[in-house]
Amino acid sequence: MPHAHPHDHAHHHHSHAHGPATPHPPQAAPWSILRMTVAGRLAAALAVSVALWAVVLVAMR
Template sequence: MTPPHDHPHFDSAHHHAAALPHPSQSPPWSILRMAVWSRLGVAFAISALLWAAVLTAMR
């Protein structure tokens, strides 16, 4: 006699075949979607912050 088998199985949540990859999802934010001038501005701001940290550490 086998015991009752009524606990849930959680492996049934996968809805794609095992041989297929997960479907792609678009990222919420991407630097590639920004305009060129916006990218340059962000790069300049990050560079300025990093140089400020270096110069502060050298004091």
């Protein structure tokens, strides 16, 4: 069954600095949890936990 609405088959082209078969080059991360100390990781986990509990407690109000 044919349909009556027109199609626009325009393709968007983006310029890349690498070839289509190669992955994107790595970018330097401003921070990484893998480079944090154990104490830093624990502090970050505690901060995330406190924030999530705050959301839960506010939602239960």
